[in-house]
Amino acid sequence: MRVAIAGGTSATLGSSIVSALLATDGRYTPVILSRETTISKKQSLAQNGVEVRYVDYHSQTSLVAALKGIDTVISVLLIPGPEWVTVQLNLLHAAEAAGCRRFAPSEFALTSSAQSMVDILDAKNKVWEVVQTSVNQHRIDAARFPCGMFMNYLGIGCPDSGRRKDALAGFQEGPFLIHFENPESPWVEVPLRSDQTFSRLTMTDIRDIGRFIVAALDITEPWAGRELGMVGDTLSFEDLISICQKYVERPIEIRPLTESALQTKLLTIPQSEFIARMECQLAIVCARDMSVVPPTLNELSSVQPTTVAEYMRHYWGPERYQG
Incomplete structure (x- = not known):
């Protein structure tokens, strides 16, 4: 099962999730979506068995092509400013068009009620409202992952x-x-x-977040738009x-x-x-x-x-x- 990680070249969450996926002995195959075209970085990742697909987050054609054959899209993108919402929604709609089964927007912070009190984090709630609409209309399955x-x-x-x-x-x-x-x-x-x-x-701990994501992927029932908190x-x-x-x-x-x-x-x-x-x-x-953060994912794994x-x-x- 191929899992795409948007922002997977990051040294924190991207590295944590990619490492955890690689540790599943082939059950899950990480595919990194990256805006970077640096050949040396791609070669380095390829040597570790990780495929890197270049994407333009403002091009639906580019995103849909990059998500071909992907089961689940996990976003850990960190893009300052209003562009962040646009990029997240572009990624969501491309995942729908490409036939991806699951989607997780870039969360990894607080619960929705707490984020509404923080200007810069409230953008995550705006994205989540659109994601929930997609879930309710059965276009994709999704969850959000707060971690404190x-x-x-x-x-x-x-x-x-x-x-x-x-x-x-x-x-x-x-x-x-x-x-x-x-x-x-x-x-x-x-x-x-x-x-x-x-x-x-x-x-x-950042390293545990990757392990929790693998546990979420192992859940057989739909994520169903839930808030799967990890603690x-x-x-x-x-x-x-x-x-x-x-x-x-x-x-x-x-x-x-x-x-x-x-x-x-x-x-x-x-x-x-x-x-x-x-x-x-x-x-x-x-x-x-x-x-x-409620330990929902702890209790499910x-x-x-x-x-x-x-x-x-x-x-x-x-x-x-x-x-």
């Missing part, structure tokens, strides 16, 4: 440079809420709920800090954030600074305890994902010195 916050944020500042690359799993973003990048002064911003208690959040670990900031403190060699400073303070801050951030607005809005989501305690022990604890 990448656990790999915890790898930023990992003290063993030899293990840091593995800890990050291709992740190159800067810190958010959890600030361990300076080993001398680690600190965590903690969004507080309305009763002033610590909020909760779901975290998932590495769901815990309170209090528990998160307690676990991290065992491995971070300096006292972790706690900087509480009330929703009121966050809302005031949001008013000062210009619309053009979309990353800063996104981070502030995501902190508000946490303060409302909406950064928790046998995947045993990495927990925060396991992640910290492996990348920050004594084990990291044992090769």
